[in-house]
Amino acid sequence: MDNTHIPGTSVSLPDKVRDTLRPAAASLPESGIIELVNYGREKKDLIPLWVGEGDQPTASFICDAATQALNDGQTYYTWQRGIPPLRQALADYYQRHFQVQTGPERIIVTGSGMQGMMEALQATVGAGDEVVVVSPVWPNIYACVHMQQATARSVPLRQSDQGWTLDMDELVSLCNAKTKAIYINSPGNPSGWMMSEEQMLALRDFARARGLWILSDEVYGKFSYEKRAISSFLQICSEDDQLIVCNSFSKNWAMTGWRVGWVVIPPSLGQVFENLVQYNTSGVPEFLQRGCVAAAEQGDELLKEQIARATAGREIVSRELARVSSVVFTPPAGAFYLFFRVEGEPDCVALAKRLVDSANVGVAPGSAFGLGGTGFLRICFLASESTLVEAMRRLVKTLGG
Ligand SMILES: Cc1ncc(COP(=O)(O)O)c(C=O)c1O
Structure with missing residues (x-):
């Protein structure tokens, strides 16, 4: 295994342009997560669980303080x-x-x-x-x-x-x-x-x-x-x-x-x-x-709510994915992602695209995260109960639970 591999997709540039750039910049790859997002961006009613953020907007007491400062x-x-x-x-x-x-x-x-x-x-x-x-x-x-x-x-x-x-x-x-x-x-x-x-x-x-x-x-x-x-x-x-x-x-x-x-x-x-x-x-x-x-x-109360939301999301996603016998995972010790693989599905990019096409759910391919990630998929579970329940219903159906 090459332990110096940089995950992502290389950028295509005309040679004439590439030669004018600093090699370290020209060779930066496109994120493998964004590649999937671009693949499914236009899909109607897709549930996006592929990027690392929750589904709540910033609380108004924080926005108000910034607005006040601007004014x-x-x-x-x-x-x-x-x-x-x-x-x-x-x-x-x-x-x-x-x-x-x-x-x-x-x-x-x-x-x-x-x-x-x-x-x-x-x-x-x-x-x-x-x-x-x-x-x-x-x-x-x-x-x-x-x-x-x-x-x-x-x-x-x-x-x-x-x-x-x-x-x-x-x-x-x-x-x-x-x-x-x-x-x-x-x-x-x-x-x-x-x-x-x-x-x-x-x-x-x-x-x-x-x-x-x-x-x-x-x-x-x-x-x-x-x-x-x-x-x-x-x-x-x-x-x-x-x-x-x-x-x-x-x-x-x-x-x-x-x-x-x-x-x-x-x-x-x-x-x-x-x-x-x-x-x-x-x-x-x-x-x-x-x-x-x-x-x-x-923001301590808000932070508590965020942690409670993640804790509940972790429960829902773990419970539902456990229904699929081919899905392998351990509930995470921290953060707000579930990282799992599906037996018999080594190509995680192809599988993530299939989940966009068939389940209308966006997940991130593990290969985007470097050595040890290939073959896995990442779900962000910092989302509302109703969103996660529906996303899991679709995923379990497509994965054959
Ligand atoms: C491990 C880790 N570090 C740092 C960041 C960057 O966070 P931000 O630039 O939004 O502060 C992220 C974002 O997903 C992350 O997952």
Whole structure:
């Protein structure tokens, strides 16, 4: 298995144009999820469960705060690191939800979780470096590493009756002199895997001993179906460890379209990240940040509702798919996706297209998520009960339950 494979479809360009471009940009692939979305986009009454977002719009108390800020004229250049009340509100969020004190000075507001991860890589990884990535995973990480002219090496999770598990020895064996960072997404998209507490501690110690960065993507950090004491690397690392935590407003508070996220960094990197923000975007619009303050300060109840919605969705999807004898899955430990395969159906792109054609349900093909994903399908279950029940009725019928 090629552990440096970048999932997605290559872009066709005239040679004359390709030759004028930076190879790392010209060779970026189209997302395998979007390929499916494009395939089914025009279908009437299709139930879309293929992208990573819920079906609820952003709550009005958040929208109102942003609108108010716009009407108040908050339309100027703003703080590169994020407005002080938002950085304080996020520090308070970590104190309330994870019992960790980050302090506002370690928090940098970014234009989405996606951009936070890109800036984390811009800060730590360059041409010729390697990043070890636990896969299958959110495919954008591969493209982010590739844009840095670095190589992502995947260590695949394995599925068994116990759920998805990581072999730490395999991860360690992929680290070599070129390795600069290890990317962990726990709870994970698309598998729902959660790194065990023992493995988190072991990884922290290994990274310390080898001088490696841990890039911890914790955008699903609150969506956990397990009782556990440790779920964020912030809970086990000291502020000077080589740790960058990436997070987002998208998933917690139903704000995917806002494109606001944040990173938690060691205190010594404040100016480095301020510079990266300055030269990438020069900051996140202040009126959006005012909406985010409302989300972080007053959004605990909403977050609870989101988690309850995901918990109910997980039940429905697991219960209904269990009716199909050829479907193989383990209920996810975290995040809001169910990742399953169908025996006798190795071509997941063909199967996902068939489900669009015959069931009128959109799911994402596992091959879009890199090594270990081929053969699987991903359903996003952060949706209303009625939507999920109807989607599952159609899927079960088509899959032969
Ligand atoms: C694991 C993971 N990280 C980061 C992101 C990016 O989130 P956003 O850019 O919407 O903040 C996503 C989005 O699906 C994701 O699944």
